[in-house]
Amino acid sequence: MSDALLDIRGLTAGYGDVPVLTDIALTVGAGEIVALVGSNGAGKTTLLRAVSRIIKASGSLRFLGEDVLPLTPEALFARGLVQVPEGRQLFGRMTVAENLMMGAYRRRDRAGIDASLAQTFDLFPVLAERRAQTAGSLSGGEQQMCAIGRALMAAPKLLMIDEMSLGLAPIVVDRLLDVLVAIRGQGVPILMVEQDVFAALAVADRGYVLEHGRIVKAATAETLKSDPALQKAYLGSDS
Amino acid sequence: MLLVQILVNGVLLGGLYGLMALGMALVWGVLNIVNLAHGAFIMLGGYLVFFLFTAGLDPLVSLPIAMAVLFLFGYVIQRSLLNLIVRSALLNTLLFTFGLDVVLTYLAQLLFSADFRTINPSYAGANFSVGAVTVPVGRLIAFAIAVALALLLYLLLERTRLGRAIRATAQNLDAARLYGVNPAQIYAITFGIGAALAGAAGTLYGIVAQITPYIGVTLTPKSFVIAIIGGLDNPLRIVAGGIVIGVAEAVTSLYLGPTYTDVVSFGLLVLILVLRPAQSLKIA
Numbered sequence: 001m002s003d004a005l006l007d008i009r010g011l012t013a014g015y016g017d018v019p020v021l022t023d024i025a026l027t028v029g030a031g032e033i034v035a036l037v038g039s040n041g042a043g044k045t046t047l048l049r050a051v052s053r054i055i056k057a058s059g060s061l062r063f064l065g066e067d068v069l070p071l072t073p074e075a076l077f078a079r080g081l082v083q084v085p086e087g088r089q090l091f092g093r094m095t096v097a098e099n100l101m102m103g104a105y106r107r108r109d110r111a112g113i114d115a116s117l118a119q120t121f122d123l124f125p126v127l128a129e130r131r132a133q134t135a136g137s138l139s140g141g142e143q144q145m146c147a148i149g150r151a152l153m154a155a156p157k158l159l160m161i162d163e164m165s166l167g168l169a170p171i172v173v174d175r176l177l178d179v180l181v182a183i184r185g186q187g188v189p190i191l192m193v194e195q196d197v198f199a200a201l202a203v204a205d206r207g208y209v210l211e212h213g214r215i216v217k218a219a220t221a222e223t224l225k226s227d228p229a230l231q232k233a234y235l236g237s238d239s
Numbered sequence: 240m241l242l243v244q245i246l247v248n249g250v251l252l253g254g255l256y257g258l259m260a261l262g263m264a265l266v267w268g269v270l271n272i273v274n275l276a277h278g279a280f281i282m283l284g285g286y287l288v289f290f291l292f293t294a295g296l297d298p299l300v301s302l303p304i305a306m307a308v309l310f311l312f313g314y315v316i317q318r319s320l321l322n323l324i325v326r327s328a329l330l331n332t333l334l335f336t337f338g339l340d341v342v343l344t345y346l347a348q349l350l351f352s353a354d355f356r357t358i359n360p361s362y363a364g365a366n367f368s369v370g371a372v373t374v375p376v377g378r379l380i381a382f383a384i385a386v387a388l389a390l391l392l393y394l395l396l397e398r399t400r401l402g403r404a405i406r407a408t409a410q411n412l413d414a415a416r417l418y419g420v421n422p423a424q425i426y427a428i429t430f431g432i433g434a435a436l437a438g439a440a441g442t443l444y445g446i447v448a449q450i451t452p453y454i455g456v457t458l459t460p461k462s463f464v465i466a467i468i469g470g471l472d473n474p475l476r477i478v479a480g481g482i483v484i485g486v487a488e489a490v491t492s493l494y495l496g497p498t499y500t501d502v503v504s505f506g507l508l509v510l511i512l513v514l515r516p517a518q519s520l521k522i523a
Contacts, residue, residue, distance in 0.1 A: 077418070085417060089411055105420060154418060
């Protein structure tokens, strides 16, 4: 029995009878940022969907020590597994403040919600400035901040971020990566799913490389960053 | 002076029209269901308050009762039946609500007969004068309640946790679900609120006009037109849309004759769709 927050072993999942993922093993421990990287179609999003119990899966899936394989997505969310979905999925015609409050929809602790809001504005001062603007009027980077802020409002015990860097300028991605480190500093571990391998590995403690539905490499971020095969595959150079 | 009188009548009636459209627009905007039984819901509210009136209850006292009963009715229909097909093609919900409309209309005919009924409290026929203009008290009350309910709905949607969840569900179902909103529950509550507003509209309609089992036949399309003119997301704009139609009908019946009122209100709809399609169809 490991003391990992999220503990996946021998997980197989897919759509219908076609398994997309085979024999996945992955853990996220307290205070960790873990990167799940891989190219388009490797099965990254499928893995997130399996973990959040949207699609069928078999094997072992434990969250906070509990077998969560039989749970519904709602029940898993209630236990603190919170997702920042791909493409941000904001409520475009609602204000930034309202979007953030939707993250706290299931919470009733007034003081805790206020504290989370203060914390979120602390991490993203620009959201405080734009709190009365509609989310749809924000820039792409600000929208991603709003999406992460909304997830933080749910008081996550583990944050899963799907393709955070998609469509964002490198300088914006760098800022967001800094924020992820700050979020981990506040005690929230992160599982990030990324196509941008080296952006993810820049802040991650450990990484997993997914290819054709299998984990082909699992190592510390340092090791993966200097892995020649990975550099060749994702940077297209031999340097 | 006649024109001023006609305008006053049109505005007052238009407020009630707006209230009729409010429930339909809410349900349409959030659930993407065009409720063809909306007029029948209005009819049910009217009958309920009529019978309570004959039992001695003032319609303004029965109004909240009608709203509560219709809320429950709407909630149960959505929760038990409509939720099964809410995510399927629009045609399915159209068929379902059309069928519901037919059933309710002919049940009403069987149970209540086809007689014209009027809710006729002492103030319904009263009026007072402002200069040369006569203000009918019944219509004034209907107008005031319609505006008040539109304001209440606006506050509910904009200022409460429930309202936020309703708007979030309308704008991005997947994200709402991701953060713990239960769409089945939100849909049922929304449909219930839509029905409750129909119940209120039926009450007021019974005070200013006559109730028959068939009033839905004209009130459903009227609500539909106003919902499109007013847009689906702002209750106050919908009441404004109702007033536009009310005034247009009043002026039409003065200058062209009452037969042409529907021609003008649907003509107005076509005109608005042609001239400003983007603005009027900015749907959820």
